[in-house]
Amino acid sequence: MNFASQRVAKPYFIGALALFAGQIIFGLIAGMQYLDGSFLFPAFPFSVIRTVHTNLLIVWLLMAFMGAAYYIVPEEAQTELHSPRLALLTFWVFLIAGVLTILGYLFVPYSQLAAMTGNAILPTMGRGYLEQPLPTKIGIVLVALSLLFNVTMTLAKGRKTSLNIVLVAGLWGLALLFLPAFYFPVDTVKASYSWWWVVHGWVEGDWELILSALLGFILVRMTGVDREIIEKWMYIIIAMTLISGIIGIGHHYYYTGAPEYWIWLGSIFSAMEPVPFLMLVVFAVRMLISRRHEYPNHAALLWAIGTPVMAFLGAGFWGFMITLAPVQYYTHGTNFTAAHGHLAFFGAYAMVSLSIISYAMPHLRGRMANSLRAQRWEMTGFWIMVISMFVIALALTGAGIVTVFLQRMGEHPISFMGVQYQERVFFWIREVAGFTFFSGLVAYLTSFFVGGDPVAAHGATVPRGR
Amino acid sequence: MHHPSPVTHDIQHATMVWGLLVGMTLCSFYLSTQLAGLRLMSAILTLAILKAAWIAFDYMGLRRTQLGWRLAMGLWLAMVASAIALSCFLPG
Amino acid sequence: MDTETLTRADTTATQPLPGDFAIWVFIFAELTVFGILFTAYAFARESHLALFNMEQRLLDRQTALANTLLLITSSYAMVRSVLAIRADQIARCIRWLLLAMGLGCGFVVLKIREFAHDATLGITLSHNLFDMFYLSLTFFHFMHVILGLTILASVTLRALGGHYNASSHTGVESAGAYWHMVDLLWVILFALVYVIH
Numbered sequence: 197m198n199f200a201s202q203r204v205a206k207p208y209f210i211g212a213l214a215l216f217a218g219q220i221i222f223g224l225i226a227g228m229q230y231l232d233g234s235f236l237f238p239a240f241p242f243s244v245i246r247t248v249h250t251n252l253l254i255v256w257l258l259m260a261f262m263g264a265a266y267y268i269v270p271e272e273a274q275t276e277l278h279s280p281r282l283a284l285l286t287f288w289v290f291l292i293a294g295v296l297t298i299l300g301y302l303f304v305p306y307s308q309l310a311a312m313t314g315n316a317i318l319p320t321m322g323r324g325y326l327e328q329p330l331p332t333k334i335g336i337v338l339v340a341l342s343l344l345f346n347v348t349m350t351l352a353k354g355r356k357t358s359l360n361i362v363l364v365a366g367l368w369g370l371a372l373l374f375l376p377a378f379y380f381p382v383d384t385v386k387a388s389y390s391w392w393w394v395v396h397g398w399v400e401g402d403w404e405l406i407l408s409a410l411l412g413f414i415l416v417r418m419t420g421v422d423r424e425i426i427e428k429w430m431y432i433i434i435a436m437t438l439i440s441g442i443i444g445i446g447h448h449y450y451y452t453g454a455p456e457y458w459i460w461l462g463s464i465f466s467a468m469e470p471v472p473f474l475m476l477v478v479f480a481v482r483m484l485i486s487r488r489h490e491y492p493n494h495a496a497l498l499w500a501i502g503t504p505v506m507a508f509l510g511a512g513f514w515g516f517m518i519t520l521a522p523v524q525y526y527t528h529g530t531n532f533t534a535a536h537g538h539l540a541f542f543g544a545y546a547m548v549s550l551s552i553i554s555y556a557m558p559h560l561r562g563r564m565a566n567s568l569r570a571q572r573w574e575m576t577g578f579w580i581m582v583i584s585m586f587v588i589a590l591a592l593t594g595a596g597i598v599t600v601f602l603q604r605m606g607e608h609p610i611s612f613m614g615v616q617y618q619e620r621v622f623f624w625i626r627e628v629a630g631f632t633f634f635s636g637l638v639a640y641l642t643s644f645f646v647g648g649d650p651v652a653a654h655g656a657t658v659p660r661g662r
Numbered sequence: 663m664h665h666p667s668p669v670t671h672d673i674q675h676a677t678m679v680w681g682l683l684v685g686m687t688l689c690s691f692y693l694s695t696q697l698a699g700l701r702l703m704s705a706i707l708t709l710a711i712l713k714a715a716w717i718a719f720d721y722m723g724l725r726r727t728q729l730g731w732r733l734a735m736g737l738w739l740a741m742v743a744s745a746i747a748l749s750c751f752l753p754g
Numbered sequence: 755m756d757t758e759t760l761t762r763a764d765t766t767a768t769q770p771l772p773g774d775f776a777i778w779v780f781i782f783a784e785l786t787v788f789g790i791l792f793t794a795y796a797f798a799r800e801s802h803l804a805l806f807n808m809e810q811r812l813l814d815r816q817t818a819l820a821n822t823l824l825l826i827t828s829s830y831a832m833v834r835s836v837l838a839i840r841a842d843q844i845a846r847c848i849r850w851l852l853l854a855m856g857l858g859c860g861f862v863v864l865k866i867r868e869f870a871h872d873a874t875l876g877i878t879l880s881h882n883l884f885d886m887f888y889l890s891l892t893f894f895h896f897m898h899v900i901l902g903l904t905i906l907a908s909v910t911l912r913a914l915g916g917h918y919n920a921s922s923h924t925g926v927e928s929a930g931a932y933w934h935m936v937d938l939l940w941v942i943l944f945a946l947v948y949v950i951h
Contacts, residue, residue, distance in 0.1 A: 425776075432780040435901075439787065457879045457886040464787075464794055471783045478779065669841045673834065680830040683941070687822045690949055691815070723772035723931065731771065734782060741789045742942055748796035749950050 197559040199270045201277035206560045207287050208263025209553045213641065215256035215294070216546070220634050222249040227627040231620065240302065247327050248301050253541060254325060254395070255294045258336075258370075260549035261406055262290075262343050265367055267556045268413050269347045272363075273354025278346050286342040293335040297328055319380055323387070325395045326377045333377055340371040358427040359412050362434065366405035373397040385453035392448040399511075399545070400469060401441040407507070407548045408433045408476065414500050414555050415480065420488030429479040433472050440468035447519045451528070459521040466519040470512030473544075476504035492651040493558060493565035495574040495643075499551035502582060506547055510539025514589065526604050531619075532596030539589040542581075550640075558650070567648025574643035580636025587629035595622035772836075773928035781935050784898070788939050791894070792946060795887050802883050809884035810951050812875060817868050818948040821861050822940060825899075828857035829937040832906075836930045842920035844913065851910045851926075854933065858903045865896050888947055895936070895943055902936040905929045 197203075226245045228235045236245075270277045277283060300309050306327075313329035315321045320330055328336070344367060351364050376390035376397075412430045416423055446454075446462030480501055491497060514536040518527045527533070554574065558566050565571070603615045610618070724731050771778055799806045835850030877885045909929040912918065918926055 428774065428776045432776050432783075436780065436783050439784070455880045457890075460794065460798070460883075460886060461890060464790055467790060468783075468787045471786065475779060475783065669837055672837050676830060676833040676837070680826065680833075683826045684823060687819065687826065687941070687944070690945060691819050693949075723927070728771070731778065738782070738785050738789055742792055745789075745792040745796040746942070746946060746950070749799055749946060 197271070197556075197562075198274075199276050201280040201283075202267050202270050203560060204277065204280045204283040204287070205263040205267035205556060207284070208259050208266065209557060209560075211287065211291050212256045212260035212263060212549065213553070215252050215259065217637060217641070218298075219249055219252035219256060220630075220637055222252060224627070224630050224634060227623070227630050230616075230623040231627060244301055244306070248298055250325055251301070251327060252298065253546075255290075257545050257549060259287075259290065259294075260553065261367070261370070261410075262286075262339075264410055264549070264552045264556070265343060265347050265363060267552070267560075268363060268410070269350050269360060270354070272357050272360035272413070273350050275350060275354035278349035278353070282342055283346055286339050286346075289335065290339045293332055293339075297332045300329065301327070318378065320378055323380065323391050326391065333374075336374060337371070340367075340374065344368060344371055357423070359409055359416070359423070359430065362405055362430060363409035363413075366402055366409060369402035369405065370398060373402055388452045389449070389454070392445060396445055396448060399540070400445055400466075401437065403545060404437040404441065404472060405434055407503075407544060408437075410548050410552050411476065411480065411500060411503060414496065414551055415483045417555065418491040418493070418497055418500065419483045419486070421483050421486055426483065429475075429483075433475050433479065436468075436472040436475060440465050440471060444469045447521075447524065450521050450524055463519065463521045467516060469519070470508065470516050473504065473508040473512040477508050480504045491565075493555065493571070495566070495571045495578070496551060496555040498575055498578055499547060499554045502578060503544070503547040503551050506539070506543030506582060506585075508543075509586075510536065510541075510543035510589065514539050514593075526600045527596060530596040530599040530604075531592040531622075532600075535589040535592035535596060538592065539585060542585045557644070563650035565651040566643065567646065567650055569648045570643045570646040571651070573639055573646050577636045577638075577640025577643060580639060581633055584629045584633035584636055588626050588633070591622045591625040591629065594625075595619040598622070773931045774924050777928040777931055781931060784935060785939075788895075788942075791891055792942065795891065795946060798883055798887060805882060806884045807951050809882060809888075810948070812877070813888065813948055814868055814871065815948050817864050818944055821864050822944045824857050824861045824864070825937045825940050828854045828861070829934055831857065832930045832933045836923075836926055839913075839918050839923045839926050840920060844916070844918065847918070847926065848910060848913050851906060851913065855903060855906050855910065858899060858906070858933075861899055862896070862903070865892070865899075869893070869896075891943060891947060895939055898936050898939070902929075902933050905932055 222245055225236065225240070226242060226249055229237075229242045229245065233242075266277060266283050300313075304312070306321075309329055310316075310321050313321075313331055315330060318330055320333055321327060326333075344364075347364050347367065351360055373394060376393040379386075379390045381387050381390075408430050412426050415421065416426050443461050444466035446458040447466035449458040449462055480503075484497070484501060518524055518532050518536060558564060566574070598619050599615050602610045602618060603612065724735055831850045831854035835847045835854065838844075838847035838850055872889070877889065879886050879889055906929055909925050912925055
């Protein structure tokens with residue numbers, strides 16, 4: 197850490213991890229409700245728990261990205277952050293608004309929440325991921341504007357590296373792509389277009405820019421490979437992301453009332469969406485092979501390599517399985533989608549957030565790397581969480597296959613609830629894996645409190661070669 | 663310097679490749695306007711296009727490099743060739 | 755300097771890849787996208803033969819021919835500029851680059867006129883399956899021409915700034931490889947969409 201103002205990233209990272217823990221706990225409750233429908237009912241019905249689970253995901257990822265931006269932008273620009281105080285104020289506004297919103301979901305019936313928060317003035321509530329009341333949505337825009345103002349001013353007065361420009365451009369895209377959340381027409385076809393542009397415009401477009409910038413930054417720092425080479429990779433990965441993603445998002449338009457050509461365009465272009473993720477894997481592995489020195493923070497290195505691999509599996513492979521229109525015809529809305537959603541969100545965006553936290557937190561705490569003991573805890577957490585999430589994805593895929601065969605194909609389809617009952621074994625596996633995931637998270641969080649002597653940089657050079 | 667061969671030789675080679683490509687483009691265009699629907703002509707056309715693709719391959723500098731790249735390019739050309747064949751050999 | 759070492763590490767024997775390793779990864783990704791598009795076109799044509807044969811006649815084949823010749827010649831200019839920089843002839847390299855870009859711009863102008871003409875004929879994405887393929891394939895390729903021209907422009911600027919010489923010109927070679935890809939794809943598109951019937 198070279199600039200004092202980077203310190204504002206710390207509360208963002210801590211807040212993000214706390215919300216992450218919350219997300220997992222609500223995930224466990226929701227998983228339990230799959231097994232016992234009356235669990236916590238009627239106090240906390242499934243619809244509410246699910247909303248909290250997905251909203252916490254979005255909020256903690258946004259918080260981690262913001263923390264990452266406040267950490268990276270000054271360091272890359274080689275100057276102090278424009279206004280650390282504004283960044284800190286924004287954090288508290290964001291956190292309080294987020295917590296209030298969650299409490300609103302939990303303790304106020306949704307329709308009442310809508311009435312209380314002026315949904316009648318501008319109806320925006322009700323769509324998945326975008327359940328936030330109007331004031332929260334406006335709050336998100338203000339928080340994003342504050343972030344953009346801060347980092348853009350910092351970038352403007354400092355060194356303009358490609359990496360920094362991509363990161364800041366990605367953040368602008370993030371903010372702009374949130375605006376369709378305010379457009380919720382009565383026409384369901386139009387409504388579904390604008391719905392997909394928000395969260396899926398993020399995950400299969402804009403956030404991939406942020407992801408490659410974050411990964412690029414970590415790899416520049418940890419491998420010592422020339423910045424020029426890393427930036428070149430970043431550029432081609434981004435180009436491929438945009439080439440496949442902008443039209444590929446059309447795989448959500450099948451059967452929604454959109455014109456028929458989307459069946460072709462969506463299928464073909466979304467089939468290419470795994471390519472940028474594959475390129476990320478090649479990129480990360482190559483940079484690791486050609487590293488100039490051994491970086492003392494092995495845990496961060498593990499996250500940085502794990503991210504593209506898991507992102508490729510979750511977003512790339514699992515996404516490809518269900519993307520083609522004829523396949524989607526059968527798998528639409530089954531647990532296949534849930535399997536893909538879990539592995540992709542975790543593998544790509546949760547893991548890249550944990551990577552940057554893993555890299556930056558030791559610096560924010562005044563050392564290059566944590567003690568070996570702390571790193572062991574962290575790496576144990578990594579493996580438990582990764583394997584558990586993989587098991588969750590497999591179990592949900594199994595449930596998805598059962599749904600397709602029993603409910604959607606064959607001579608005598610079984611009813612929805614009948615199929616759900618048949619899938620109980622998969623829901624059990626998912627729930628158990630959810631608990632092991634939680635234990636992994638606990639191990640990961642424990643690593644922040646394990647003492648010991650920090651590992652120092654020994655600067656030993658690794659012999660080149662393969 | 664990547665290529666030990668003299669520059670003049672490379673220029674001659676490139677010019678020859680360019681001439682071939684132009685010739686084949688004109689040829690296939692002529693065939694398509696004059697002899698529509700003939701399978702034999704479609705087959706010749708396929709060969710011409712494949713040849714063109716091969717030349718582009720040459721242009722792109724893969725001719726003398728690592729096996730993996732040549733294989734990948736070969737696979738891609740095979741994919742395109744099947745697409746072209748599928749389009750050619752159906753009676754129209 | 756470092757790029758050279760990295761590139762060399764990828765090639766065991768024979769000759770090193772011209773240009774940058776990363777651009778080749780990108781080229782192959784791009785080729786795969788187009789390969790899938792071509793295959794989809796072939797299968798769609800197979801099941802809608804009559805429609806494809808009829809609609810294809812409406813296309814402007816003369817313009818497509820002119821465009822093919824423009825791109826092929828532009829590629830030739832690109833080869834010459836790479837050869838020039840290998841011989842350390844910087845001014846000549848820039849002249850050939852400018853010619854390559856000029857011819858590429860010619861393609862863009864003709865293609866825009868063709869698209870405008872198509873619009874008056876009522877050729878839209880929703881009109882029918884053939885038009886959907888024709889428009890998306892050629893427009894997607896059109897965007898690649900624009901990207902290629904952008905790359906060529908940035909390489910030309912760097913060449914003007916004296917960044918390249920006989921021993922270090924990876925940028926020119928990378929741009930060349932990409933520009934050849936754009937041309938190769940058009941040669942196939944020309945045959946597949948305009949010619950074969």
